[in-house]
Amino acid sequence: MSPRPAPVFPDWPQFDDTERRALDRALSQGQWWRMGGTEVETFEQEFADHHGAPHALAVTNGTHALELALQAMGAGPGTEVIVPGFTFISSSQAAQRIGAVAVPVDVDPDTYNIDVAAVAAAITPRTRVIMPVHMAGLMADMDALDKVAADAGVQVLQDAAHAHGARWQGKRVGELGSVAAFSFQNGKLMTAGEGGAVLFPDEERYEQAFLRHSCGRPRTDRRYHHQVAGTNMRMNEFSAAVLRAQLTRLDAQIAVREQRWRHLSALLARIPGVRPQGDDPRADRNPHYMAMFRLPAWSEERRNLLVDRLVEAGIPAFAAFRAIYRTAAFWETGAPDETVDAVAERCPNVDAISQDCVWLHHRTLLASEQDLTDTAAIVAELVAAV
Known part of the structure; x- marks a missing residue:
């Protein structure tokens, strides 16, 4: 363990009287679900406006x-969804849970985002959706992905669980013309403990999604005329009230994180054997959901030991996501007709x-x-010692 004193990091989630007033406002309106209250609808409009989208639909969680x-x-059923092999497993499980096959592809070794050439090679007549994940807030190459999708006649779904407030060449997530999904889970950049949202560029898919997230029932129905198969994914009024408060802090927090990442990544890059996550200048606003770095050629065991030592030294460190195809869950349903080794062979960067x-x-x-300077010094000491 490092003998240095632990740096001081802010708590997360952050809250103050803004959230308290919001919760009281939701409580006092006397209607606590979205069909009778106003918090969810107001949050949807505010979130859509913030991201430049025509429509937002708030739901129970990011998955x-x-x-x-x-x-x-x-x-x-009968369709395929292309996903990066390096991501939280919700990206693949969301496709598998609705009967589709999730097809993992490789990622870029520097940015950790989905590899466009690998996406193009994986497209088949059954491909319906390409799902890039904006890893740690760094947007994937949306120009190239949109072209691949257009040429193949398939759609793009942005998994923006890490990318609240992100921009690609000056365009916000909702201005890129594709559907985007967000998470408000406890660790996310804005949170109500759980929650999610989908941005839609068109009214047709938004209305279809609204029906499905509310048991297939139209807004004004009073006779139980359920029009499509659905389930209950409705967000409650209290979560929406908290998220409205959280949204007011997002821009200022992103500005701080962007500045601090420049400082920390420069220090990390000086440590022998450490390679911080790369950048793409076209991703001109990165909210930095995570501060990520690689230790090329390290074993998983050595990496895990480093994480343990960092935690002991007071650094909130984590091992990166396991390759989705190296989990038992991935193979339970909706997996491609391949072996683990075959998938791994075409995903060397993911591994x-x-x-x-x-x-x-x-x-x-x-x-x-200063705390980040101290953090980098602890990382350097422990990398040399582990």
Whole structure:
């Protein structure tokens, strides 16, 4: 363990009287679900406006947001959804849960985002959706992905669970013309403990998703005329009230994290054997959901030991996502007709990153520059010692 004193990091989630007043406002209106209250609808409008989208639909969590979006885009039995092999498993499970096959592809070794050439090679007549994940807030190559999708006649679903407030060449997530799904789980950049949202560029898919997220029942129905198969994914009024408060802080927090990442990544890059997550200048606003770095050629065991030592030293560190195809859950249903080894062979970067990557909670990037200088010094000491 490092003998240095632990840096001081802000708590997460962050809240103050803004959330308290919001909860009281939701409580006092006397209607606590979206069909009778105003908080969910108001949050949807505010979130859509903030991201430049015509429509937003708030739902119960980020995994449901992906499931609902995929259904609205026509994914399901007999179709395939291309996903990065390096991501949280909700990206693949959302497709598998609705009967589609999730097809993992490789990622870029520097940005950790989905590899466009690998996407193009994986497209088949059954492909319905390409799902890039904006890893740690760094937007994937949306120009190239949109072209591949257009040429193949398939759709793009942005998994933006890490990318609240992100921009690609000056365009916000909702201005890119594709569906996007967000998460408000406890660790996310804005949170109500759980929650999710889907941005839609068109009214038709938004209305279809609304029906499916509310048991297939139209807004004004009083006679139980359920029009489509659906389930209950409705967000409650209290969560929406908290998220309205959280949204007011997002821009200021992103500004701090962008500045602090420049400082921390420069220090990490000086440590022998450490390679911070790369950048793409076209992704001109990165909210930095995680501070990520690789230790190329390290074993998984050594990486895990480093994470344990960092935690002991007071750094909120985590091992990177396991390759989705190296989990038992991935193969339970909706997996491609391949072996683990066959998938791994075409995903060498996924295997490497899953083994040697470390990430730090985004609250580290809300700390002072001095605390981040101390953080980098601890990382350097422990990398040399482990």
